[in-house]
Amino acid sequence: MNGVGTLDTSILAGYIVRPKGDMRLYTCRVYKTLQEASDVAQERAAPRHRPYEVRAAYETSQRIIKTIEPGESK
Incomplete structure (x- = not known):
């Protein structure tokens, strides 16, 4: 909560x-930026030949x- 009584969404x-x-459900890392998460998804998708999703860490x-998708380049 911030000083005004509303939740600080940052x-x-x-x-x-x-x-x-x-x-x-399992423990996972939360990435701060979309670019960082996208890079990790690309790194994981290629060798596993499986698509990966970048998702919002919190309800949106x-x-x-x-x-x-596997095979997508940066």
């Missing part, structure tokens, strides 16, 4: 990287931000 920012369609109207 702490509710970040992105996670998961295999596409994976909804299991748009949970899946980006899907990285």
Whole structure:
């Protein structure tokens, strides 16, 4: 809460990287920037031949931000 009595939303920012369609609960890293999360998704997708999603780490109207398919280049 900030001084005005509203929730400070700056702490509710970040992105996670998961295999596409994976909804299991497990500990994961929260990346601060979309670019950083996208880079990690690309690194994971290629060797595993599986698409990865960059998702909002916290509840938003748009949970899946980006899907990285295997073979996509930077």
